Amino acid sequence: MTAYLAKRLIIAAVTLVLASMVVFAVMEILPGDPARLMLGFNASADQVELLRNQMGLNAPLVLRYLHWAGGLLSLDFGRSYTYSVPVVDLVRERVVVSLPLALIALALSTVIAIPVGVFSAGRQGRAGDTLAMGAAQLGVAVPNFWFALMLIYLFAVWLRLVPAGGFPGWNAGVWPALKSLLLPAVALALPQAAILARVARSALIEVLNEDYIRTARAKGLPYSAVLWRHALRNAMIPVLTILGLQFAFLLAGTIIIENVFYLPGLGRLVFQAITQRDLIVVESVVMLLVAAVIAVNLLVDFSYAVVDPRLRGRQ
Amino acid sequence: MTMRVDLPDETLAGVLAKAFGNRSFLIGFAITLLVAAVALLSFVWTPYDVTKLVIADKTEAPSVAHWFGTDHFGRDILSMIMVGARNSIAVALVAVGIGMGVGVPLGAFAAARGGIADEALMRVNDLVFAFPALLSAIMITAIFGPGAVNAIIAIGIFNIPVFARVARAGALAIWPREFILAARAAGKGMTEITVEHILPNIATLLLVQGTIQFALGILAEAGLSYVGLGAQPPMPSWGRMLFDAQTRMVTAPWMAIFPGMAIVITVLGLNLLGDGIADILDPKSRRQR
Numbered sequence: 224m225t226a227y228l229a230k231r232l233i234i235a236a237v238t239l240v241l242a243s244m245v246v247f248a249v250m251e252i253l254p255g256d257p258a259r260l261m262l263g264f265n266a267s268a269d270q271v272e273l274l275r276n277q278m279g280l281n282a283p284l285v286l287r288y289l290h291w292a293g294g295l296l297s298l299d300f301g302r303s304y305t306y307s308v309p310v311v312d313l314v315r316e317r318v319v320v321s322l323p324l325a326l327i328a329l330a331l332s333t334v335i336a337i338p339v340g341v342f343s344a345g346r347q348g349r350a351g352d353t354l355a356m357g358a359a360q361l362g363v364a365v366p367n368f369w370f371a372l373m374l375i376y377l378f379a380v381w382l383r384l385v386p387a388g389g390f391p392g393w394n395a396g397v398w399p400a401l402k403s404l405l406l407p408a409v410a411l412a413l414p415q416a417a418i419l420a421r422v423a424r425s426a427l428i429e430v431l432n433e434d435y436i437r438t439a440r441a442k443g444l445p446y447s448a449v450l451w452r453h454a455l456r457n458a459m460i461p462v463l464t465i466l467g468l469q470f471a472f473l474l475a476g477t478i479i480i481e482n483v484f485y486l487p488g489l490g491r492l493v494f495q496a497i498t499q500r501d502l503i504v505v506e507s508v509v510m511l512l513v514a515a516v517i518a519v520n521l522l523v524d525f526s527y528a529v530v531d532p533r534l535r536g537r538q
Numbered sequence: 539m540t541m542r543v544d545l546p547d548e549t550l551a552g553v554l555a556k557a558f559g560n561r562s563f564l565i566g567f568a569i570t571l572l573v574a575a576v577a578l579l580s581f582v583w584t585p586y587d588v589t590k591l592v593i594a595d596k597t598e599a600p601s602v603a604h605w606f607g608t609d610h611f612g613r614d615i616l617s618m619i620m621v622g623a624r625n626s627i628a629v630a631l632v633a634v635g636i637g638m639g640v641g642v643p644l645g646a647f648a649a650a651r652g653g654i655a656d657e658a659l660m661r662v663n664d665l666v667f668a669f670p671a672l673l674s675a676i677m678i679t680a681i682f683g684p685g686a687v688n689a690i691i692a693i694g695i696f697n698i699p700v701f702a703r704v705a706r707a708g709a710l711a712i713w714p715r716e717f718i719l720a721a722r723a724a725g726k727g728m729t730e731i732t733v734e735h736i737l738p739n740i741a742t743l744l745l746v747q748g749t750i751q752f753a754l755g756i757l758a759e760a761g762l763s764y765v766g767l768g769a770q771p772p773m774p775s776w777g778r779m780l781f782d783a784q785t786r787m788v789t790a791p792w793m794a795i796f797p798g799m800a801i802v803i804t805v806l807g808l809n810l811l812g813d814g815i816a817d818i819l820d821p822k823s824r825r826q827r
Contacts, residue, residue, distance in 0.1 A: 238664045245665070249677060360813075364805035366757050368764055369780055369798035376787050376794070387787075468667075475670030479761055483784065494765065497676065509677065513668050520668075 224528055231524040235517050242513045243295070247288050250506045291506070300507040305499045310507045313492060318511075320390055321481070321488035324404050324411070325473045331412035332419055332469065337455075337462070339416070340423025345450050347428060356424065362417025367476055371410035371483045378406060388485040407484045411476050415469050422465045426458035433457070459530045467523035471516040556818045563814025569807025577623035586614035588621050588774050597790040607792040609782060615793065618774040619800045625686060625775045626804065629768070630755030632690045634748055637697020642744060644698070645705030646736060649713060650728045659706070663699040671696040672761060679767035686769040689762045693755050704747045708740030742819040749812030753805045760801050776801050 258274040259266070275281050279290060294301060300310035339359070343352040379387035385406055391399045430436065431454055439449045478490030485491075489508055496504035557563050586604075592612035600607040606615035648659040675692035682688045712718060712735070721731050762768035763777025771778065776797045783794035 234661070234664065237661065238668055241661075241665050242668050245669075249681065252681065360809060361802070361806060363809060364753070364802045366760050366764075366798065366801055366805075368761065369794070369801065372780065372784060372787060372794045372798070376791050380788050380791075471667075471670045472672075475672040478673060478676065479765060482765060493673070494676070505677070509669075509673060512670060512673060516670060517668050 227528060228525060231521060235521040235524075239514060239517050242517070243292050243510060244288070246506055246509050246513070247291060250502050251284070295507070295510060301503045303496075303501055303504050305496075305501045305504075310504055313504060314489065314507060314511065317487060317489045317492045319393060320404075320486055321474070321477050321490060324407055324477055324480075324486070324488060325470065327404060327408040328411035328415070328473050328476075329466070329470060331408055332416040332473075333466065335412065335416040336419035337423055339420040340427060340462075341450055341455060343420070343424040344427035344431060344454070345446065352424075356421065359417040359420045362414050363421070365414050365417075367410050367414050368479045368483050370413060371407065371480055374406050374410055375483070388483070390484075390486045390488075403484075403486070407477075407480045407486060410483070411473055411480055415473065419462065419465055419469065423458065423462050426461040427454050430454045430457045456530065460527060463523050463526055463530065467520050470519045474512050474515060553818060557814070560814045560817055562810045563818060566807050566810030566812070566814050569803060570811050573623055573804045573807060574627065576620050577627050580617075580620035580624060584614075584617035584620050586617045588613055588617045589772055597786065597793070599790075600792055606796040607790065609779070609793050610786060610790070613774075615779070615796050618779060619776070619797055622774045622776045622779065622797065623800070623804070625763075625769045625773060626756045626759055626801075629686060629690050629693065629759040630752050633693035633697055633755045633758075634751050636690070636694030637701045637751060638744065638748065641698040641701025641703075642705040642737075645702035645707075646709050646732050646740075648702070649706045649709030650732050650736075656706070659702060663703055666696065666699040672758065675758060675762055676765065676767060679762060684767040684770060686773070686775075689759055689768045692762070693758045697751050697755070700751060701744065701747065704743055705740060708743045709736045712736050712739050742815070745819075746812050746816045749808050749815065753808035753812070756801065756805055756808070 258271045258278060258280060262270055262274060279287060282290070291301070298311055300314065302308065303310050303313055306313060339355050343355045346352045375387050378384045386403050388403075390403050393400045427450070431450075436449060436454060439453050440446070444453075475490075477488055478494060480486075481488040481490040482494060489512070493505055493508040496502075496508070557567075590613070592608075595604075595608050595612035596610050598604055598608040598612075604614050604616065606619065608614055609618065644659055648656040671693075674696065675689070678692040678695070679685075679688045682691070709732070718731060718735060721735055726734070759768055759775070760777035760780070763775040764781050766778075766781065768777055769775035779797040780794055783790065783797070786793055
């Protein structure tokens with residue numbers, strides 16, 4: 224178990240370092256001089272050169288990387304070129320929108336998908352299963368941003384139940400804030416739930432063919448107990464794997480969904496930063512998202528060991 | 539000689555018979571064929587010229603003259619969807635080609651060699667998977683500029699590790715088999731065995747993954763175009779049409795409804811096709827998908 228966890232931890236750390244190098248390298252080859260950008264096009268070459276020196280842009284590549292990476296570790300992401308405020312402040316403001324959004328979506332997706340998967344697996348091949356999996360098949364095909372537009376049309380334009388976009392901020396109260404995250408979360412969650420339900424169903428069906436399920440049935444356990452307690456637990460590995468992948472997808476999905484709903488989140492920040500060539504913001508947000516993905520995948524790896532005792536003995 | 543031990547009863551007639559009895563396959567195949575036909579038809583005929591702006595007809599609701607209505611420039615939505623299909627198919631198809639062309643050799647090589655080569659490939663895979671694909675696609679198009687070609691590259695790059703992983707896993711399952719041992723005993727080299735025995739046996743897996751990535755590519759292209767990083771106007775694209783529709787949801791909802799349905803139907807068709815192929819060629823996966 225320890226060896227397994229240690230190996231996963233090392234792999235995660237190596238991946239994180241490599242990822243930071245990739246992000247840094249990508250930003251290096253992006254066109255546009257940050258110093259020139261900050262000073263505007265009327266500035267003289269000397270002024271630009273001076274600022275380049277001040278910003279450390281003329282230092283050797285390796286030093287700049289180490290400086291940047293070291294800063295990341297101490298949560299010093301540098302200053303935004305366009306907003307002229309520390310990037311960490313920008314991120315802090317936005318993360319309170321994006322993270323709840325992704326988490327609500329993940330929770331929604333799980334809460335919808337697992338019961339549907341169990342329901343379908345229990346009625347394999349019957350009408351209910353066909354209907355549920357037909358719906359899931361459709362859900363997988365729906366682009367979340369289009370689904371978002373349709374939700375806006377239905378709930379905000381027609382029924383006027385929720386705001387069509389914007390975010391009042393958590394200071395306006397938990398309910399108004401949650402209300403404006405509701406549609407985006409549903410838009411993100413449903414297509415993901417469709418994928419998860421399919422995975423849960425097929426994992427369950429595989430497990431249901433095992434001998435120990437027959438034994439559990441033979442000793443008189445009701446089918447629902449076998450399904451929820453024995454089968455579901457054993458089907459958790461593929462479900463957890465997909466959940467981990469979906470978190471990455473949800474984080475990325477927020478970029479587009481936040482643009483649909485005009486939510487001031489990380490996704491919108493990174494998108495505006497790209498169009499404004501505010502590289503340091505792009506670098507920081509991308510790195511943050513990548514770190515989040517790696518952390519979640521590490522958690523998933525750890526949870527394998529919890530769910531599947533066989534892994535504890537293995538390397 | 540090629541050995542395909544996985545499919546002992548495989549004959550063309552047998553496969554065809556199974557294909558005609560498979561609902562997923564039939565529906566998926568019909569939809570995919572329809573979309574491809576519409577895209578091809580758009581080269582020679584569309585109801586209206588999509589490059590012509592007719593301001594007098596702007597944002598007209600669906601009618602007999604314009605089945606799906608018109609957009610804010612008076613262009614016929616149906617015609618734009620037809621032309622947009624070309625763009626979606628081309629981007630997704632080439633992206634799958636890039637992913638397969640690079641990923642499959644990498645995965646097959648890693649499986650054949652094992653050891654450090656394998657470990658290195660898996661670590662690079664982990665690395666690419668750590669970047670949410672859409673975010674990276676946005677970064678790539680931001681660096682090289684928006685456009686259909688860069689969208690293809692961005693989506694293609696993220697298909698590479700997917701195919702590498704599938705090819706590797708498939709190949710690893712074949713390598714310990716007895717007929718491979720026989721081939722090795724016969725003095726065949728690693729490359730020869732991979733080409734003659736491994737690849738034919740993982741072709742099904744790759745084909746199924748190919749349809750899945752094709753569908754995902756269409757979704758990704760729509761997403762990129764939607765944020766303005768895919769195909770550029772005046773070239774119609776489904777994602778771009780949805781972007782134009784976004785601010786007009788109240789006055790012209792049809793501008794959003796129909797292009798979105800085009801995406802859903804296309805992706806649905808491809809997914810059904812993939813499921814069907816998996817069912818037909820690999821009975822083990824039947825009822826499990």
